[in-house]
Amino acid sequence: MLQIGPVQLASNLLLAPIAGHTDIAFRIVCREQGGVGCAYTDLLNSHAILRETTRTLDLARTNEFDQPAGMQLYGNSDDPLPEAACWAVDHGARIVDINMGCPVDKVAKKNGGSLLLRDCGNTTLLAKRIVDTVARHSGGRVPVTAKMRLGWDPEHKVAPILARQLADVGIAAVTVHGRYTVQFFSGTADWNAIGEVVEAVPSIPIIGNGDVSQPEHARDMIRTTGCAGVMIARAALRTPWLFRRAHALLTTGSVAPEPTLVDKLAVVLRHLDLTRQYDGEHRAAIRMRQHIAWYGKSMGHVKPLKEAIRLAKDFASIRLAIEAAQSAFAGSDAVYSDSGRPVAEALLRTGFEDFAKIACIDAGPE
Ligand SMILES: Cc1cc2nc3c(=O)[nH]c(=O)nc-3n(C[C@H](O)[C@H](O)[C@H](O)COP(=O)(O)O)c2cc1C
Numbered sequence: 001m002l003q004i005g006p007v008q009l010a011s012n013l014l015l016a017p018i019a020g021h022t023d024i025a026f027r028i029v030c031r032e033q034g035g036v037g038c039a040y041t042d043l044l045n046s047h048a049i050l051r052e053t054t055r056t057l058d059l060a061r062t063n064e065f066d067q068p069a070g071m072q073l074y075g076n077s078d079d080p081l082p083e084a085a086c087w088a089v090d091h092g093a094r095i096v097d098i099n100m101g102c103p104v105d106k107v108a109k110k111n112g113g114s115l116l117l118r119d120c121g122n123t124t125l126l127a128k129r130i131v132d133t134v135a136r137h138s139g140g141r142v143p144v145t146a147k148m149r150l151g152w153d154p155e156h157k158v159a160p161i162l163a164r165q166l167a168d169v170g171i172a173a174v175t176v177h178g179r180y181t182v183q184f185f186s187g188t189a190d191w192n193a194i195g196e197v198v199e200a201v202p203s204i205p206i207i208g209n210g211d212v213s214q215p216e217h218a219r220d221m222i223r224t225t226g227c228a229g230v231m232i233a234r235a236a237l238r239t240p241w242l243f244r245r246a247h248a249l250l251t252t253g254s255v256a257p258e259p260t261l262v263d264k265l266a267v268v269l270r271h272l273d274l275t276r277q278y279d280g281e282h283r284a285a286i287r288m289r290q291h292i293a294w295y296g297k298s299m300g301h302v303k304p305l306k307e308a309i310r311l312a313k314d315f316a317s318i319r320l321a322i323e324a325a326q327s328a329f330a331g332s333d334a335v336y337s338d339s340g341r342p343v344a345e346a347l348l349r350t351g352f353e354d355f356a357k358i359a360c361i362d363a364g365p366e
Helices: 024-033 046-051 054-060 081-090 113-118 120-138 159-168 191-200 215-225 234-238 242-252 261-296 303-311 315-328 341-349 354-359
Strands: 013-015 038-045 069-074 095-100 144-151 174-180 206-209 229-232
Touching (some): 013 242, 024 242, 038 095, 081 120, 113 120, 113 144, 159 191, 191 206, 191 215, 206 215, 215 229, 215 242, 229 234, 234 242, 234 261, 261 315, 303 315, 303 354, 315 354
Parallel strands (some): 013 229, 038 069, 069 095, 095 144, 174 206
């Protein structure tokens, strides 16, 4: 199994940091499904951490159900990253990760994220300061890792050399997303290039990332690249049970079965309830209105459910809609719905009048 510095993970599959999504409720949803070796917070601004802004405290929150937790920080050499890393250690991080891959202007224009790929020398010095500070502060208990892209553009494929320099100054593992900054999310992740990083840096675990959306992809990425672990982002938003299924494949050779629609909807309900527990009903409703589009992609034709959640006035109506959808598939072992009609009819049966018009929307083929 994957070991990062002194931290032994129970699986070599990791939930990626996904800004706007990987709050404590979602991380626990993925962990409860099984197969997650480590889960990361969204990227956290070092200044905001030290000011303890409400938003950042929310994002950095962790507890005993969310372990081992990775906290990801971003910033540049002028920012208080070493101090923020110590704050993370004091607030439950078992691993501190430095973002070297974010292509979004808000981050990269402030010299954080992907811009760190443009000056490998300075970035290595920065990493050394963070590593040394965290080692002293945590007594060597908490490793520092980095997550990067292949480089800014294909003319500057710095990942192999930068990862090697980072390993030399004590970075305990490097995650490589197999795209360049200029690509954002276009094209496909270059797994062969991730393999080049693995070859260049034999001394620490390299974690591959990019375009793993099926259990077999995790196996294939390890075969192609030789990476020690696999990090998953977007597919986790659609299928938080992917880690369990992939872990079964990696450890037993057989992929765990895909959950039924009823089981998938139970996960959706659990996500809703956990978000209420941590953030209250109002936030839970807002987040589920955003998240149901991702879950919907794993369920086939469930447009009436998505519409019901999108238009629901409050938490209680969202919960009612999900329960109605569950009742539509009760007793069935279907994993996809090929028609919206069962959910539409179940919504109508709730007697909740707001759902009546939704139930008539594009219920889909019989
Ligand atoms: C909406 C969104 C937000 C993201 N936020 C972060 C982030 O906060 N930190 C980070 O290192 N990467 C972030 N990423 C990149 C992912 O962690 C991952 O590297 C990328 O999506 C490729 O993996 P995938 O193909 O499994 O999605 C984000 C990606 C998406 C789609």
